[in-house]
Amino acid sequence: MNHLNVEQIKEIIPHRHPFLLIDEIEDYVPGKLAIGYKCVTYHEDFFAGHFPQEPVMPGVLIVEALAQTGAVAILSEPENKGKIAYFGGINKCRFKNKVVPGDKIRLETKIVKQKGPVGIGEATATVDKKTVVTAELTFMVG
Template sequence: MKHLGIEEIQEIIPHRHPFLLLDYIEDYEPGEYAVGYKCVSYREEFFAGHFPQEPVMPGVLTIEALAQAGAVAILSKEENKGKIAYFGGINKCKFKGKIIPGDKIRLETRIIKQKGPVGIGEAKASVDGKVVVSGELTFMVG
């Protein structure tokens, strides 16, 4: 297993606070997959407005966190170092549960197809072993 802390993640992807949505990478294989985690705190800025009476992590931010895990996988390949992975599309996305303060999200993105700079990642986010978000993320490396 290849572990990455926050400093190593920031050497691979360009995201920074408050938009870096990974706390650590548990394992990854360049060009193939990455498994990371986000520990959700009540102090997250988005909870102030989403929703004050019932704090729920926005689904689009969960998709972004999955994309960042995928970016670690694709941008850790030697030929992609220093580049950026952009969204090209989101397909087959399903939201199956809520993410609330105190949750530890497991973010797994596996690269299932790539041709040139364009590829697809199969992504799923889970909390306590239950899948809460899944989908296919298309990316373009530029």
């Protein structure tokens, strides 16, 4: 298993607080797959406005966390060191459950297709083995 802590993640992807949305990578295969986690606390900046009376993690941030997880897989390839993976598109995205303070999100992104700098990842976020988000993410390495 290839485990990464947050400092090692920051060596691969350019995201930083408050926009680094993964806390650890449990395992990854360069160019193929990454599995990571986000521990959601009540102190996340976005909860101040989403929603004060019922804190819910914005779905778009869960999708971003999935994209960052996929970026670890893509940017850990030696030829992509120091590059950035940009969003090219989001397809077949489904929000199935809420994410609230105290949840630990499991983030899995599998790279299913890549041609040159463009590729597609199949992404799934779960909490306690329940699916919260699925999406097909298109990326471009630049």
